[in-house]
Amino acid sequence: MRANGTHRxxxxxxxxxxxxxxxxxxxxxxxxxxxxxxxxxxxxxAVVMGxxxxxxxxxxDGEKLxxxxxxxxxxxxxxxxxxxxxxxxxxxxxxxxxxxTDSLGGEKQFFDRLISFENDxxxxxxxxxxxxNIRNAGAGRSVVCIDRSGRGQYGFFIANYASPMKYYExxxxxxxxxxxxxxxMDMVTGGRGLIALPIHSDKTDIFAxxxxxxxxxxxxxxxxxxxxxAKSFGVQDTYEDVRGISALDVNxxxxxxxVYGNWNGPHRxxxxxxxxxxxxxPPNLAEPSAVRTVIAADLDNDGDDEIFFNNINQPNRLxxxxxxxxxxxxxxxxxxxxxxxxxAAVWDYDNDGTLELLVSHGELEPQALSLYKSVNxxxxxxxxxxxxxxxxxxxxxxxLRTKDxxxxxxxxxxxxxxxxxxxxxxxxxxxxxxxxxxxxxxPNGMRKSYPTLEINTFHRIEFPF
Numbered sequence: 001m002r003a004n005g006t007h008r009x010x011x012x013x014x015x016x017x018x019x020x021x022x023x024x025x026x027x028x029x030x031x032x033x034x035x036x037x038x039x040x041x042x043x044x045x046a047v048v049m050g051x052x053x054x055x056x057x058x059x060x061d062g063e064k065l066x067x068x069x070x071x072x073x074x075x076x077x078x079x080x081x082x083x084x085x086x087x088x089x090x091x092x093x094x095x096x097x098x099x100x101t102d103s104l105g106g107e108k109q110f111f112d113r114l115i116s117f118e119n120d121x122x123x124x125x126x127x128x129x130x131x132x133n134i135r136n137a138g139a140g141r142s143v144v145c146i147d148r149s150g151r152g153q154y155g156f157f158i159a160n161y162a163s164p165m166k167y168y169e170x171x172x173x174x175x176x177x178x179x180x181x182x183x184x185m186d187m188v189t190g191g192r193g194l195i196a197l198p199i200h201s202d203k204t205d206i207f208a209x210x211x212x213x214x215x216x217x218x219x220x221x222x223x224x225x226x227x228x229x230a231k232s233f234g235v236q237d238t239y240e241d242v243r244g245i246s247a248l249d250v251n252x253x254x255x256x257x258x259v260y261g262n263w264n265g266p267h268r269x270x271x272x273x274x275x276x277x278x279x280x281x282p283p284n285l286a287e288p289s290a291v292r293t294v295i296a297a298d299l300d301n302d303g304d305d306e307i308f309f310n311n312i313n314q315p316n317r318l319x320x321x322x323x324x325x326x327x328x329x330x331x332x333x334x335x336x337x338x339x340x341x342x343x344a345a346v347w348d349y350d351n352d353g354t355l356e357l358l359v360s361h362g363e364l365e366p367q368a369l370s371l372y373k374s375v376n377x378x379x380x381x382x383x384x385x386x387x388x389x390x391x392x393x394x395x396x397x398x399x400l401r402t403k404d405x406x407x408x409x410x411x412x413x414x415x416x417x418x419x420x421x422x423x424x425x426x427x428x429x430x431x432x433x434x435x436x437x438x439x440x441x442x443p444n445g446m447r448k449s450y451p452t453l454e455i456n457t458f459h460r461i462e463f464p465f
């Protein structure tokens with residue numbers, strides 16, 4: 001019976017490749033992917049980093065996705081790897097952080113860029129003379145945006161490799177400052193993956209997965225300060241090399257847990273139990289691979305998140321929880337056994353209520369982007385909380401309640417390794433016809449409930465306080 005049930009569910013999870021919808025999809029070295037509304041038209045674009053090649057920005061044009069990157073956004077002479085977006089100046093539009101890495105570690109030649117739309121044009125805030133002395137000269141890997149105090153203005157935290165971590169915020173005079181030293185977060189390690197969300201506090205915490213040493217868990221102390229507590233929470237994992245990280249409710253208890261991939265080491269599924277994390281990764285999920293990005297999302301809208309492992313020069317993997325057991329599922333063409341996977345992201349680019357999976361490739365050889373989606377007719381609801389300035393409230397938590405269960409999602413502030421998902425809590429509902437309540441917890445820790453929101457609808461929720 002188990003084999004038949006698995007086969008039936010496997011066929012339901014089959015992905016349809018829709019890469020042909022990407023116009024002028026050139027073979028090149030690509031890395032991180034971030035999803036943001038770059039032109040504030042109400043629709044999301046995919047920003048893909050090019051390494052020694054132009055960056056790519058995919059925008060919907062009818063059924064097609066076209067590349068609209070030009071000028072500074074294209075930035076073809078740089079070695080871009082990581083990317084994240086967040087509203088750093090409180091103008092309601094997200095800035096975009098381009099993390100350049102032209103060396104394996106230590107100092108680099110190409111500085112990072114912080115792209116802002118000012119006076120009807122895109123500019124690099126780091127290129128302004130007032131910021132010349134604070135530019136990131138370290139070979140970074142990942143970047144996340146953080147609203148550490150809940151004021152609606154984000155900073156960017158950077159995991160550098162063999163050079164101090166950076167934490168950029170804008171002060172009241174609109175000057176960028178690196179506040180990592182004053183927060184005690186300018187640590188030197190083999191920085192790799194980052195994820196930011198309320199892990200323990202009611203505000204935004206940071207999990208930093210490292211190479212060549214223990215992981216870090218920075219817990220927000222409610223006053224804008226952070227305390228490193230990885231050892232106390234059991235997530236140091238000292239002798240493994242983290243790459244992709246994601247957060248999901250593994251066991252249905254309404255609490256977010258952590259799942260991450262270790263480079264050619266045992267992958268982890270850290271379940272939070274009584275304020276400690278316990279690794280409960282089953283052997284099939286823990287099996288080592290050359291992992292890059294890890295994504296947790298409900299790709300088939302059945303009400304449960306799947307876990308996607310994007311591997312480099314190895315088959316990708318997909319896991320689904322069936323009858324309390326995590327099983328590996330068939331991916332069809334999305335397996336990409338010869339794909340040099342370097343990044344991935346999900347978003348609903350065509351607004352049909354089903355997530356698309358975008359996979360980037362590179363490093364070992366130039367390859368084109370890939371695009372997939374599952375075929376289903378399940379119900380859904382999409383929630384995007386906004387800050388007091390009207391920008392996506394990344395780092396928020398969204399809880400969905402029915403008479404039988406509570407489901408929880410976070411609004412992505414940075415996805416584990418190199419990239420960032422869309423700023424939306426996407427809930428598949430299966431055949432469920434009604435949602436009893438949506439509760440949003442903003443980055444300031446405050447909560448508000450919304451009863452009986454319409455399903456099969458994208459809801460933008462304004463800051464209510």
